[in-house]
Amino acid sequence: MEEIDRRIVTLLATDGRMSFTDLAKETGLSVSAVHQRVRRLEKRGVIRGYAALVDYDEIGLPLTAFVSIKPIDPSAPDDAPERLSHLTAIEACHSVAGDESYILKVRVASPLALEELLQQIRASANVSTRTTVVLSTPYDYRSPVIEKELGGDVTG
Amino acid sequence: MEEIDRRIVTLLATDGRMSFTDLAKETGLSVSAVHQRVRRLEKRGVIRGYAALVDYDEIGLPLTAFVSIKPIDPSAPDDAPERLSHLTAIEACHSVAGDESYILKVRVASPLALEELLQQIRASANVSTRTTVVLSTPYDYRSPVIEKELGGDVTG
DNA sequence: TCTGAAAGGCATACAAA
């Protein structure tokens, strides 16, 4: 029951365009039952959306870096994520524990573009930056192995 | 022409399940022309696949962390990615410039699970670890804004 | 929550330009 939802999410995480017909075959349910379950998973927010996974080298953004940021003025309100969200080179923004406040993952075309981006980050959010350049990516976006208990109602 | 491919990739990066019919409407091409272009983009590796984006809180993996690793024995061959790939909690592995050799992104159920994972990482790859816990994620998996020149044959 | 049926829409292949 809950087991089938895990299976569906795993299958779609691996192949986001899998058809309902194939999902039905894999789960042993009817097509319409799978259909309802997927729609419910989408509505509950378990599935947040679907994306094509892109090769960043191929689309002209071969340079990836992690940029850790720290506020210049620690007493100022921390609205860095909103201040930075207009910079489309930023793929992700994580608030983190530790010496620095956020880790950004960025994708740019060149070292020069990275330099310009760092200036924009510093200026937009009034932060200092520490940058770690990615040399290669053995793997990324691996599909999760889903825990047995879905949702927040874990009692065990 | 190349412009249309950028558009198609952008649309599919944002909605990985968009139909060819809708892609055709958005690009002004016929359905079969879009179909061929998507298949070509997949074959060229510009589109590497499709994935459902999952809410990690909802699937029982609410704790995200970045784990930087450094070999204990720097003279030993560096095969950390292969040695670690069996650990499914590791979502991504990036080789990086700087003091440490790799940055791992991991997803676990709890602090205890993180502790156990770190032990497995250290044992599997003979490395020391430095862990940065993610407190919240303002945004992640944002779709790229694609450069005008696709592929490696940039002449301008 | 499931199944099965009915509808319309969509994917895919193909001929032609």
Add this chain to the structure above:
DNA sequence: TTTGTATGCCTTTCAGA
């Protein structure tokens, strides 16, 4: 590389249990 057509499959909805 494109368009249009054709066929069959798939998605989606609905009734019923």
